Amino acid sequence: MSSMHEGGCACGAIRYQVSGLPALAQVCHCTNCQRRTGSAFSLVVAFKEDQVVLTGATPSQYDHRSDESGRWVRSHFCNTCGTTVLITLEKNPGVRVVPGGTFDDPTWFKLSRHIWTRSAHDWIVFPPDVDVREKA
Ligand SMILES: [Zn+2]
């Protein structure tokens, strides 16, 4: 697998490089992603730990504790511009989730499912060919 993709935070202090294809690329409609991003949903692109390399400044961390499972979801974000460049999860230790909008080309990966749709905004229309899940 030779495909490499790069991205980073808004100010450029943190950059990353991923190799290969994601295990899964999802649209997440959970309330934590809505608050974390200030938006209606987030693009969460999951890789294995060894596929992702961060360079530049060291991110700060914030642990959100799920009110559903009690486990933490950790945002790794830039101290200067606040962009979340990585998410890690207590539930999946070897997984590195990259927020899709932080890629230099945020369209290269194919979205395969929508999750936590029970909190999706009511104006969202799901494409017919994707897997739609009420929870994760
Ligand atoms: Zn930054």
Ligand SMILES: [Zn+2]
């Ligand atoms: Zn979410």
